[in-house]
Amino acid sequence: MDQVIVHVGCMSLKDSQELARHAAHIGASGIAVIAPSFFKPSTAEVLQTFLQEIAAVAPTLPFYYYHLPAVTGVKVPAREVLQNIEKLIPSFRGVKFSGSDLLDFGQCVSCSPPHWSLLYGVDEQLLAGLVLGAHGAVGSTYNYLGCHINNLISAFNRGDLIQARSIQFQLQELLSYAIKLGFDLGVNKQLMIEVSGLSLGPPRLPVRPCPHPHAKEIAHKHQTIFL
Numbered sequence: 537m538d539q540v541i542v543h544v545g546c547m548s549l550k551d552s553q554e555l556a557r558h559a560a561h562i563g564a565s566g567i568a569v570i571a572p573s574f575f576k577p578s579t580a581e582v583l584q585t586f587l588q589e590i591a592a593v594a595p596t597l598p599f600y601y602y603h604l605p606a607v608t609g610v611k612v613p614a615r616e617v618l619q620n621i622e623k624l625i626p627s628f629r630g631v632k633f634s635g636s637d638l639l640d641f642g643q644c645v646s647c648s649p650p651h652w653s654l655l656y657g658v659d660e661q662l663l664a665g666l667v668l669g670a671h672g673a674v675g676s677t678y679n680y681l682g683c684h685i686n687n688l689i690s691a692f693n694r695g696d697l698i699q700a701r702s703i704q705f706q707l708q709e710l711l712s713y714a715i716k717l718g719f720d721l722g723v724n725k726q727l728m729i730e731v732s733g734l735s736l737g738p739p740r741l742p743v744r745p746c747p748h749p750h751a752k753e754i755a756h757k758h759q760t761i762f763l
Contacts, residue, residue, distance in 0.1 A: 541600060545570035549589055556594040566598035567591075568632060571610040580616035584624055587617075591625040598629035604657070605635050615643040622649075632657050632674050638664055645669035659685075660711050663704040666692050676724050680731035681707065684762055706761050714754045720744075726751040731758060 542564045544555035552569060559567050569590050577583035591599045601621075603614040614631055621628050630648070633641050634657030645654050645668055656665030659675035666673075666689065678685050684703055691699035714723060722739045726746035729736050738745050 539565040541566040541568050541598075543568045543570070543602065544590065545572070545602060547572050547574045549586060552590045553593045556590050556597070560594040560597050564597060566600060566629065567594060568600040568602045570602040570604055571608045571612075573608040573610065576608070576610050577612065580612050580619065583610070583612055583617055584621060587621075588624045591627055595627055597627060599625050599627045600630050600632060600653075600655075601628075602632045603635055604632075605637075613637070613640045613643075615640055615647065618644055618647060628652075630654055630671075633665075633670075634658060634674075636661060638668060641665060641670075642668045660704075660708050662688065662707075663692065663700055666700075676721070677707070677711070677727075679724075679728045680758070681710075681762070710754070710758055710761055713757050717750045717753060719754075720746075722746045723751060723754065727754055727758070730755040 542555070542559040544552050544559055544567050546552045546555065556567050569587055571577060571583055572586065577586055587599070587601060601614070601617060603617070605611055614633055614635065618631070629651065630653035631644060632655045633644060635641065636658055638661070641656070648654055653671045654669065655672045655674050656662055656670035657674050658665070659677045662673050662675070662685065673685065673689070675685070684706070688700050688703040691703065711719065717723070720743070722743045723746040725736060725739050728734070730751050
């Protein structure tokens with residue numbers, strides 16, 4: 537059975553609470569919350585309280601913290617946010633860690649109980665995350681590279697680090713090429729369309745549509761690397 541985790545993080549605490557209540561009402565499998573990025577929490581304690589206020593309105597849903605410091609600008613280490621978090625949020629069940637600080641991620645893994653899920657979210661560093669103990673991964677490029685990432689994880693799980701590294705290096709080669717052309721979320725969405733053949737529509741502002749020639753170039757690079 538599919539699991540659906542609804543992201544309910546907003547700039548406004550009240551908006552986040554409203555979305556959390558709705559997620560509980562429709563029977564979501566869980567909720568996730570990113571730190572607010574306009575009025576930024578300055579300490580782990582403040583961020584914990586913000587998360588607690590949201591979790592409290594949907595106490596039966598598994599709760600996940602979405603750590604994305606490069607976008608939110610919230611530099612509070614995830615390890616500090618997790619400190620005693622279940623005393624504040626009994627429904628807490630894990631983290632989507634989309635930061636490049638592997639020291640912080642390793643400390644999150646080392647302090648986490650068995651019933652938590654630590655999901656790694658930096659696509660080009662997935663293998664490093666797995667080595668440190670990630671239980672899975674969530675990444676934007678997996679919308680069109682999912683089968684290759686599953687192969688990477690399978691290779692890692694059976695101890696074939698040579699194969700796992702080979703796939704990780706392929707992903708890094710593709711992203712390095714894309715970054716030179718101006719890789720962003722608009723490009724990523726256009727690549728989903730190019731690779732899948734499904735019409736997913738344009739991105740929403742302020743994300744700009746990707747120039748079609750750029751998407752074609754990256755899609756061709758994808759073919760030469762993975763096919």
